[in-house]
Amino acid sequence: MxxxxxxxxxxxxxxxxxxxxxxxxxxxxxxxxxxxxxxxxxxxxxxxxxxxxxxxxxxxxxxxxxxxxxxxxxxxxxxxxxxxxxxxxxxxxxxxxxxxxxxxxxxKPTINFAAWFNSQSLWLYATALLFLTFVAGVVVQILMSRWTEALNDLQDGSLAHAGRYIGMLERLFVFVFIVVGQWQAIGFLLGAKSVFRFGDLRESKNRQLTEYVLIGTLLSFAIAVATAMLVVYLS
Incomplete structure (x- = not known):
């Protein structure tokens, strides 16, 4: 290696x-x-x-x-x-x-591909990463669809699909932090996102948008935390 x-x-x-x-x-x-x-x-x-x-x-x-x-x-x-x-x-x-x-x-390294392919950890982490990146994004979108429709007129020309990738990255970060036992880093991540979002929310002065962002963030974090804890438990 x-x-x-x-x-x-x-x-x-x-x-x-x-x-x-x-x-x-x-x-x-x-x-x-x-x-x-x-x-x-x-x-x-x-x-x-x-x-x-x-x-x-x-x-x-x-x-x-x-x-x-x-x-x-x-x-x-x-x-x-x-x-x-x-x-x-x-x-x-x-x-x-x-x-x-x-x-x-x-x-010609000696690698037992059969044992590696049938490893529980491999499929456990692969399933968790797939869920946290693509599946969880769809879940959050569906759960928040009623509020998304109400706020469509507040779009301010943000980058295409930026919210989707931000959600993927934050869930992956939370997942990794929990797997390696660094729970305190989640607070830092949440604080950093709040700082960056604070300016936009303050300028918009829209309570519905603030609530929408807060619900979306907490829901995304909750899914990541629950997935990571399940993976740690099953590992």
């Missing part, structure tokens, strides 16, 4: 810390004709050798360089301004998956 961590460390170092924005812009503009692209790929190969600490892994470094080059080329020719974020996620996902696959083929 330490080798896999080293390879991922080398990738993150080469793709973020050792890749200036000027290199990124030049690659996007010139694509295959950009010498920065080849320098970037070479940096990744050198980093692999450095983290592995031996020149005997030169073939692994070359394979990772070739794979990195192909994935970067796919991104450079497929992305546009509107899909930049999506292709960033795809690009990084492919790099990490490629590294994991190469690590598994190259070093």
């Amino acid at each position: 330490i080798i896999l961590i080293k390879l991922i460390f080398a990738h993150l170092l080469g793709d973020f810390l050792l890749q200036p924005r000027t290199w990124v812009r030049e690659k996007e503009h010139h694509k295959l004709l950009s010498w920065r692209l080849y320098m970037h790929v070479l940096v990744h190969g050198i980093l692999v050798l450095l983290v592995m600490g031996s020149l005997q892994y030169w073939l692994l470094a070359l394979v990772i360089m070739a794979l990195h080059f192909l994935i970067d080329m796919l991104k450079l020719y497929a992305q546009n301004e509107s899909s930049r974020t999506r292709w960033f996620i795809i690009d990084q996902s492919l790099h990490i998956i490629g590294i994991v696959v190469l690590w598994f083929i190259w070093f």
